[in-house]
Amino acid sequence: MFDMIISGGTVVNANGERRADVGITDGRVAAILSPGDVAEARTVVDAAGCHLLPGLVDAHVHLREPGLTQKEDFDSGTRAAALGGVTSVLDMPTDDPWTATSGQLAEKMAMAKGRIHVDVGFQAVLSQDLSLLEGLLALRPVSLELFTADVPEAFRFNTMDAVAEMLKRLAGRDTLIGISPGDQSILEGSGPRDGAGDIAAFLASRPPLAEADGVARAVLAAAATGARIHVRQVNSAIGVSTWRRLRDMADATIETTPQNLFFTAEDYATLGANLKGSPPLRNARDVEALRAALSEGLIDIVATDHAPHSPTEKAATYAAFADIPGGMPGLQTLLPTMLRLVAEGVIGLSELVRMCARNPAERFGLARSKGAIATGYDADILVVDRRRSSLITNAEQASRAAYTPFDGWSIPAKLTRVFLRGQEIVRDGAIIAERRGAVVVREV
Incomplete structure (x- = not known):
């Protein structure tokens, strides 16, 4: 049994796209499942119609x-x-x-x-x-x-x-x-x-x-x-x-x-x-x-x-x-x-x-854990819905600069969820899990 399955999405990697479900265990991608594969998980995240990016x-x-x-x-x-x-x-x-x-x-x-x-x-x-x-x-x-x-x-x-x-x-x-x-x-x-x-x-x-x-x-x-x-x-x-x-x-x-x-x-x-x-x-x-x-x-x-x-x-x-x-x-x-x-x-x-x-x-020396949605990699995953649009505004910026040069720009896609090592940290533009990051170094 997986800790989590993100289901119904299209997985996007540098070498292409494919419809797949992503099984996650202990913070890492445990399996890339073809649509229709039977699998059990403690939590299932519905990403139907969305794109999953690392x-x-x-x-x-x-x-x-x-x-x-x-x-x-x-x-x-x-x-x-x-x-x-x-x-x-x-x-x-x-x-x-x-x-x-x-x-x-x-x-x-x-x-x-x-x-x-x-x-x-x-x-x-x-x-x-x-x-x-x-x-x-x-x-x-x-x-x-x-x-x-x-x-x-x-x-x-x-x-x-x-x-x-x-x-x-x-x-x-x-x-x-x-x-x-x-x-x-x-x-x-x-x-x-x-x-x-x-x-x-x-x-x-x-x-x-x-x-x-x-x-x-x-x-x-x-x-x-x-x-x-x-x-x-x-x-x-x-x-x-x-x-x-x-x-x-x-x-x-x-x-x-x-x-x-x-x-x-x-x-x-x-x-x-x-x-x-x-x-x-x-x-x-x-x-x-x-x-x-x-x-x-x-x-x-x-x-x-x-x-x-x-x-x-x-x-x-x-x-x-x-x-x-x-x-x-x-x-x-x-x-x-x-x-x-x-x-x-x-x-x-x-x-x-x-x-x-x-x-x-x-x-930069993180090739075995970052940069792809693949078995063994950290489950750092973005859920992007290209059926929705979003607007960049100064008001939503978290940086202490309190502005963005892209203020007012319309984007024909919306980031709906962010996962860090299998933990959901952002949902619909809000932080929902605080300070879950780790210091990383060049992999041996």
């Missing part, structure tokens, strides 16, 4: 704890994730202090326990202090993050030689190196002139060329060293084109974000501070290139770069547009925005699962 894995999230909890914390950020169908959050290391030592990583893991609504894996930052590497690796973070520009000097690898030397040290190790592409020399050379502080100056200070050069250097360094890398959010046509030409040279993957698939720099005129982030939004041609790459399968992962700030911080007056705190919330809207891309015919449901569940789980 819980999403967001590979690029800033939960802001420790040190920046006026912006977000473990409770509020993972609450937003649960309500949006993201059952695994991979947290970035740029808090206060940055997560650079084994002690800081261990403390962060301990702080999260008992306070998270979904599972959370942590990412640590690489610094110039090479003595820290072994201690970090021993705690099995889901990635080690390498920055090439726009960060404090202690964490910046701003030459090809510096990047290659660090990758050489990590080649062959059981880890993934996330690389945020950029070129410090281009950023410094493209800075505002004559005190300009408007939107145009901000855009000019971070040109697509810096991204493309960063992508190229990351892939070439990985090819030369044999290291496994993941390139963080690409958002320009020239960046995509560079990736297209070089990606087969190395063990490398790449991501983009929902905001880069919908908004352009022209939207700063209306949404202003609420859209300000880095890299800056580009033009319509760049959005078209990203969408084409998504349809083609050239983009491996869609993640949110969920980076909230308090409403007070975003609403304050700043001398220059560049000074506005960069980043926006995204966890609660990842699934709805991806479903909108499905409705627009840009991708299919299986591609959604591939980019937002299977690929991030596989790449």
Whole structure:
């Protein structure tokens, strides 16, 4: 007898869809049953006519704890994730202090326990202090993050030689190196002139060329060293084109974000501070290139770069547009925005699962438990009813940012239930089981 059967739905995995019932025991998928198979369970959930998706894995999230909890914390950020169908959050290391030592990583893991609504894996930052590497690796973070520009000097690898030397040290190790592409020399050379502080100056200070050069250097360094890398959010046509030409040279993957698939720099005129982030939004041609790459399968992962700030911080007056705190919330809207891309015919449901569940789980060391509805996997399952519609609103956002750039958008589908390891945690837009998440690490 199963603990639970979710019956009558269509199971969606990265490799396709099939009508099936899902048997769950001890928090894991115990069987995928064909319609009509006779089975008993203590609880039966009727999902007739709905689609069952694996819980999403967001590979690029800033939960802001420790040190920046006026912006977000473990409770509020993972609450937003649960309500949006993201059952695994991979947290970035740029808090206060940055997560650079084994002690800081261990403390962060301990702080999260008992306070998270979904599972959370942590990412640590690489610094110039090479003595820290072994201690970090021993705690099995889901990635080690390498920055090439726009960060404090202690964490910046701003030459090809510096990047290659660090990758050489990590080649062959059981880890993934996330690389945020950029070129410090281009950023410094493209800075505002004559005190300009408007939107145009901000855009000019971070040109697509810096991204493309960063992508190229990351892939070439990985090819030369044999290291496994993941390139963080690409958002320009020239960046995509560079990736297209070089990606087969190395063990490398790449991501983009929902905001880069919908908004352009022209939207700063209306949404202003609420859209300000880095890299800056580009033009319509760049959005078209990203969408084409998504349809083609050239983009491996869609993640949110969920980076909230308090409403007070975003609403304050700043001398220059560049000074506005960069980043926006995204966890609660990842699934709805991806479903909108499905409705627009840009991708299919299986591609959604591939980019937002299977690929991030596989790449970040969670491939045996996350990213699929399959026997032996954690029963992290979303019930999506495509016969119903839903509306994204600021009022429903759980993040401390208290807004979403997608406010007012209609989505031709509705997330009705969320299960985390077989436990229903969300029903019809409300949390019904509190803080059931666990800290996860790279699987051995």
